[in-house]
Amino acid sequence: MSNFMDFYDEIGKMALGSRLRRLSDLLTEEAAQIYALYGVDLQPKWFPVFYVLSRGEERTITEIAQEIGHSHPSVSQIVREMARKGYVKEKKGKKDGRKNYVTLSPAGEAVRARIQDQYTDVGAAVDNAMKSTQYDLWKALAEWEFLLEQKSLLRRVQEEKKERESKGVQIVDYAPKHAAAFKQLNETWISTYFKMEPEDLKALDHPREYILKKGGHILMALYEGRPLGTCALIKMADGGFELAKMAVAPEAQGKSIGWLLGLAAIERARACGAGRLYLESNTILKPAINLYHKLGFRKITGPPSPYDRCNIQMELQIST
Incomplete structure (x- = not known):
């Protein structure tokens, strides 16, 4: 086995792009030799544009780019190169005189006539090669x-990263040692979008008095031992809870901490026999609103909020 195959076997699927690029380079190099074999003076990278124009229709650069899946600048560059070679010409369109259209020149038409035998032989060679392969x-x-049109490789890797990192998240009950983190996490996110209000400071400076002693709960999300997320369950008069003070450190975004906190809060409320979870938020916080919808919360019209920043109220009915 050659050294490069040893390398790709060792590095595995991480080198998928590099391996495909190597195969592309190999085929492009051989394509140039095949053109020479048939006396066709055409660069391999020109072929998609040449083939579209060989159908005999005048086309704009935008139309060509859309059909072959290349960028407009790439097709524009290829057309310029083919024009210098004398294979294409540009002119005002018959259908729309405001646009420039590209067609094959007489020299390009001559290439189209010569290349037909090459099409036949290359097609047969590829078919025969395919018959010798398992896949x-x-x-x-x-x-x-x-698959990549449905979901990009980048998105797939982001999801795997999030899944892996979320396994390092631990949800624990609030302890006095978390007081500074509980306040700092909330101050950071509130100050980023809004301003701190008196009701915020009461709960953040005195969480035991305003949340815990009144039958509420505070959950902390630890990542690699560091408190990077939090949320509170504030006891309501009807026996339900208000999901409040949810915050995740900016550097911890993308680790599913908000999702895991939400799930843990729902389970805690269910274990306490609560019939519902209520929350207040603001519609400019689109990721948060999307998270709440994903958790099952639905918009409601509730009593006036003590917070100026609140413009949406949501509720989750809990089955016990």
Whole structure:
């Protein structure tokens, strides 16, 4: 086995892009030799544009780019190179005189006539090569293109990263040692979007008196031992709880801490026999509102809020 195959076997799927690029480079290099074999003076990278124009229709650069899946600047550069070679020409369109359209020149038409035998032989060679393989590369590429259109590789990696890091999150009950973190986490997020209000300071400076002693709970999210998230359950007169003071450190975003805190809060409320969870928020906090919807909360019209920043109230009915 060659050294490069040893390398790719060792590095594995992390080098998928590099391995595909190497295969592309190999095929492009051989394509140049195949063009020479048939006396066709055409660069491999020109072929998609050339093929579209060989159908005989005048096309704008935008239309070509959309059809072959290339960027507009890339197609524009290829058209300029082909024009210097004398294979294409640009002119005002018959349908729309305000736009420039590209067509094959007489020299380009001559190439189109010469390349037909090459099409036949290359197609047959690829078909025969495919018959010698266990997997159909063409179908596999189509599958991968479809998968990445549905969800990009970046998004898939982000989800795996979030899943892995979320396993390092531990939800624990508030203890006096968490007092500074509980206040700092909330002050940071509130100050980022709004301003601190008197009701905030009461609960943050005296969590035991204003939350815990009144039958409420405070949960802390630890990541690698550090308190990076928190939320409170404030006891309500009807036996339910208000989900409040939820905050996650900016550097801990993307670790599912908010989601895990929400789930833990729901379970705590259920264990306490609460029939519902209530919360107040603001619609500018779109990620938070999306999280609440995902947890099952729905918009309601409740009593006036003591907070100026509140413009939405939500509720989750809890089955016990």
